[in-house]
Amino acid sequence: MPRASGPATRSQTRLAQAKEDPAPSLDPDEESLSVAPKFTEKLQFILIDLGDDDQVLGRDAIELRDATATAVTEVWHDAHLSTESLAQQISANNVSLLRELNTSFAAVGERVQAQPVLASCFPDGAFPKLQLFTGSSDSPHFSLWLRRFEDVLRMRGSPFTEEQKANFLIGYLDGTAREKVDEMPEIQRKNYNTLVTHLRSFFESPQQRHLARQALSTCQQGLSETTTAFADRLRNLVRAATTGQDPNARKDAYAYVGERDRRVRSGRERGVGVR
Incomplete structure (x- = not known):
């Protein structure tokens, strides 16, 4: 239209x-x-x-x-x-950014793992106080001290690597014990089990057991030594003298010391036993 x-x-x-x-x-x-x-x-x-x-x-x-x-x-x-x-x-x-981030994180992780671990660094809290092990006559028996050391390690939430455990162990050694570590090749110092085996082979050797038995046979309480301190020293000697033996041998050693103490108290062996 x-x-x-x-x-x-x-x-x-x-x-x-x-x-x-x-x-x-x-x-x-x-x-x-x-x-x-x-x-x-x-x-x-x-x-x-x-x-x-x-x-x-x-x-x-x-x-x-x-x-x-x-x-x-x-x-x-x-x-x-x-x-x-x-x-x-x-x-x-x-995707590209995530790939770059993963690459960066991996590189940082490798560098962190390559850094040595210091025994003083304990991110989850303060490391509980633990007596240094020197291997001297005043030191506790190595197995007893090591048991306490491993108890403290387990108190941390995250687990340690073998190298980290070895570094912490070395940090709590001094004197003769620390010198024994220096005898080992550097690669072996990074393995915790190898380090423990080396220390135990010396501080719990047959020669050390013989010396402990000699000390046990003449063990007396000092004039200024408390009963508790003497009992601890006696227990360490018994432990060192019976290393590698069955529990019955340890019981026999305690029984021997107890019998000698009773005889000293009764005056049968004057000047030998405990006052």
């Missing part, structure tokens, strides 16, 4: 001017305007020739609706593709 003719409207005038003068404007302000997206070009020219006072027909509304729906669909597809592309870029960047 042809449209009714009438006076030229402003819209028609603008359309005619656009058709007659397709050359771009040289106005700097107009040149700075952004170009409309491609999916809105068709929408801009729908009903452009419709005058201000013209009657809008059904087909005009349908055409406008279809053009609008098409533009919206194209906008949605464009946004979907842009979002998907952005998500892929972010995912790729995250």
Whole structure:
């Protein structure tokens, strides 16, 4: 159905001017305007020739609706593709960043593991007080001292490596015991079990047992020695004298000392036993 003719409207005038003068404007302000997206070009020219006072027909509304729906669909597809592309870029960047972080963490972990562990460093709390083992006559029996040392190690939440345990053990040795460690090759000092075996082979050797038995046979309480201190010294001697033997041998040694004490108290062996 042809449209009714009438006076030229402003819209028609603008359309005619656009058709007659397709050359771009040289106005700097107009040149700075952004170009409309491609999916809105068709929408801009729908009903452009419709005058201000013209009657809008059904087909005009349908055409406008279809053009609008098409533009919206194209906008949605464009946004979907842009979002998907952005998500892929972010995912790729995250994977690359995670790979670099893992590489950095691995390098840091290797450097940390390569650092020597100091016995004074105890991150989970203060290391409980423990007497240094020197191997002298005043030191406790090595097995008794080592048992206490391992009890203290187990008090820490996280486990030690063999090298860390060896470093802590060396840090609590002094005197003859520390010198015995220096006799070992450096590679063997890093193994806890090897270090313990080496120390035990010396401080619990047959020669040490013989010396302990000699000391036990003449053991007496000192003039200024308390009963508790004497009992501890006596227990260490019995332990050293019976190293590697069954518990019955240790009981016999205690029985021997007890019998001798009773005989001294009764005056049968004056000046030998305990006062």
